[in-house]
Amino acid sequence: MRKPTYYLWRNDFSTQEEFEEVKEKYRNFGFRVVSYFDGRDKNSIHDGLKAIIKNHLKEVGE
Template identity: 55%
Template sequence: MNRKDVTALSKPTYYLWQTDFVSQDAFQKEKEKYTRMGFRVVAFLDGQPDTNIHDGIKALIKNHIKETNWQ
């Protein structure tokens, strides 16, 4: 791991749902705004923004583990 990787991991995370924006341009401007403020921005392309983000992340990890046959 190099210094740049450690810096990226220490940034706070901000989550954006692309479906909340009327255009790709509006979404990109909002993403850039938070990036300039020092956030690591995670963008979701679909799904319901009022869904608990932790449930979605847990499901993603479980699916990944199942696909890679990790036990």
């Protein structure tokens, strides 16, 4: 049986130690933990989405 997935955003935590504690807590509960990092607050989400789409199109050969 597959483990359920729990998603964590790294930027939601003020320290790396706090992030690691919460991540380990969910692993101990039996979750597969996936973590994301938002990047800098001043970066435009639209630029990020455009880059993801552009990279995806390269991968599928369009």
